[in-house]
Amino acid sequence: MTDTGLPRSAERLALMRTIGAHSFDFSRQVAVMAVVNRTPDSFYDRGSTFAFDAAVAAALAAVDDGADIIDIGGAPFAPGPELPVSDEVDRVVPVIRAIRAASDVVISVDTFQPEVARGSIEAGADLINDTTGLRDPEMARVVADSDASIVITHSLAEPRTPVARPTYDDVVADVVAFLSNRIDAAVSSGIPAARILIDPGHDLNKNTLHSLELTRRFGEVAALGYPALAAVSNKDFIGETLDRDRGDRVDGSLAAAVVAIMNGARIIRMHNIRPAVDAARMTEAILGFRAPAYLRHNMGDAND
Template sequence: MAIINRTPDSFYDAGRTYDLDAAVQACADAVAAGADWIDIGGQPFAPGTPLTPREEAERVLPVIEAVRHQSEIILSADTFNPEVAALSIKAGANAINDTSGLSNPDMAAVIAGSDAHLIITHSLAPPRTPWPAPRYRDISLEVADFLKRKIDQAIALGVAEEQILLDPGHDLNKNTLHSLELTRRLEHITSLGFPVLASVSNKDFIGETLGKDRNERVEGSLAAAVICVMKGARIFRMHNVAPAVAALHLTEAVLGWRKPLELRHNMTSPEPGSTEDLP
């Protein structure tokens, strides 16, 4: 899942894809680099002044419409606003990435009335609201319990089980030790039986662990993604698409899920009588 933020204040790209043409081109570049999915956002989860639904829609919808016109790639809208979600689905989005963890129950009604998927993310604070010094007794079990409750709520409101995906929410209202432990014990989330999204790309838990600034975290992001594969995650929200595709394809090949693109190394039979016949 490639990340395209049409915001002037996104934590990683700092407005690089805020211009509409730049956002659409970034989507095309992500497809060319091997992305299977593009997540398009109009405002960050981080604390700040919320946009109105109209302002957010004006950022997100033109990108969804333009990319849908060009490609059949999976598209999601990164939004916690039900009105923006409904408009995004109408424009061609296949999924809604709700980083607020279904904080607005109306989001379930939007999904229930569509063929779109809903990504339910663990977070504690309301959207764009700080939650200083979060505390957990057992991070992985508490996140799993939160997601179970949100799954039950979504189903009760009409969302089908097959529409639901989960995101444990690395770094969202969590410190670095929390995110590391959540990664180490991710099987508590993947064992819930729903597809799990790992959104680990360039997160602060990687930067703080390695002492790296935001533009120096690619290697750590790839390592975190591979660990999450081994723990059962199946969707990966990544900024640096080409390196992520390479790392994840190799991991899939090792696990037997993907065949190598070519087989040449030590595949040629030796000529009769050559030294290669010697033991």
């Protein structure tokens, strides 16, 4: 048996995934997901990739820096005015087409709108990242009718709606119960288990203490047996913990990502790709998942 409670062969089968043109062995591999937002009000980049050309260039630069997945967002989850679905489609679909024409990288779309998901999949997206945990049943049907995979994320609120002082009996237990329930609903809707990934939703309707506990106890999320995503990059729980503004949270983000990986996260969703890739690959090597790029130091007759 393993830490997930599954027999080792079953765990390996559960964590072997083909997403788009790429295969991942999440029992010993960490994928880096790059964030590219086509929004003027994203919490971190503040619209720096809102323009079409800037979004495509950022995505392809992330591929060059080693990103395994590009996550395109056209509407934030955070509180704010509702964006018409047609506008969100216009923001993300042309970017997906341009990336797909240039690369076979896995393309994810951060959306809770079924129509956006449908158009994105038709344009070449491989993964739908639904921060509402399939709140809209139509989203499950859209994914089930395609070859796309789905990230099921824990959150409490309607999108773009605030939740004052969120409370939990036990935040990790409550998140695990929610994800388990939504996994069952996804499978019942026709989404194969082999196309499901999960995300505990750091900072989504959670305060800093909740997000820290989720990171510390991430293994309980991973124990559900599905590839687990940690979206920790530059979030408020890092800023509040370290007293750092948004532009000064990279080091804290990398620390949180490494702790999450050590506790079972197998996808990390990050803004700063080059350091995130290095952190992921170094952690893989420490865990014995990968060999060093080369061996030279103290390997010969003379010390180097």
